[in-house]
Amino acid sequence: MSTIAKALGLLDLFCDAQPRLGLSDVQRLVGRDKATVHRHLVALEQAGFLEQDAGTRAYRLGPALTRLAGMRARTVPEVEMVRSVIGGLSREAGELVHISRLQGFDLVHVHHAEEHDHPVRVSFDAFGLPPLFATASGKAYLAFSPGGLLDLALADPRTSLPGTSVPDRREIETELKQIARLGYARNRDTLRLGVSSVAIPVFDGASRAFATCSIAYPTGRGGKGTEARLARLLMQRGQDITEAMGGVVPPQILDLWTPSRERAAS
Structure with a gap:
């Protein structure tokens, strides 16, 4: 699996039962080393696919997904x-x-x-x-x-x-x-x-x-x-x-x- 696919695959971890995940949560769920997981999360945040709560440092799905979903629905x-x-x-x-x-x-x-x-x-x-x-x-x-x-x-x-x-x-x-x-x-x-x-x-x-x-x-x-x-x-x-x-x-x-x-x- 490519690096891009591994990073995007992290988005599937978010759901109604766990809408917010911290670095440790993601690492535990995917079983990868902490540095790699952190690098992927930062890349997804920079692209707008995730956003990070300034207080808790937990991640949630970002606005880029809403934009892309809306574009798909329209086109x-x-x-x-x-x-x-x-x-x-x-x-x-x-x-x-x-x-x-x-x-x-x-x-x-x-x-x-x-x-x-x-x-x-x-x-x-x-x-x-x-x-x-x-x-x-x-x-x-x-x-x-x-x-x-x-x-x-x-x-x-x-x-x-x-x-x-x-x-x-x-x-x-x-x-x-x-x-x-x-x-x-x-x-x-x-x-x-x-x-x-x-x-x-x-x-x-x-x-x-x-x-x-x-x-x-x-x-x-x-x-x-x-x-x-x-x-x-x-x-x-x-x-x-x-x-x-x-x-x-x-x-x-x-x-x-x-x-x-x-x-x-x-």
Whole structure:
């Protein structure tokens, strides 16, 4: 690893749990000699990637990162951010993969990929996305968002299918709790007979759910085994998807998405 890469790698040590780190803290975390770590920290501070508190001498993330993050958000469309990771996931899953962003309670299409050779495919309409309670994506969003959003969603008629009754609150709460335990949402023949899907939330820079990623597939392609395989793929790529959109996955969600044997090996 180059000297520049080692220095920039120190930025990954900062997180919500440890927003400020002293020289000794950084040295302990990376296991390098004190002089080298100090040299890297000083270089990052001079470049604006870190700033040092004059009183405590602890370092925190600097203003250059805010400027660069803002520039990326202004100059790189969301589609370009996620195109490669979503395309790769579609090839690996062999199914339709779709990213949608929540605006109010409306699902808004961001990008989708269907890079497989199956003759039987799920039809997709980017301009006619269904309401929240009819989709795995909508349920994934609600399950990993603040509880007050459920009250607002239940009160908004756009969140249910036209002509259907208001969803039962207790049934919805039970399902959302199950989704929060599993790490993903699922639908089977609910919106359209013969179509199933699994979905996960996508998080923003403040670790808040703001979008979703789903895999849709013909129900006839398989039962619970297919669902489990696709959900596992989706969760394995969850961090890549969130980071491609400039976000951060909360640690507790990352634990849900990471098999225990992988955590033990890391």
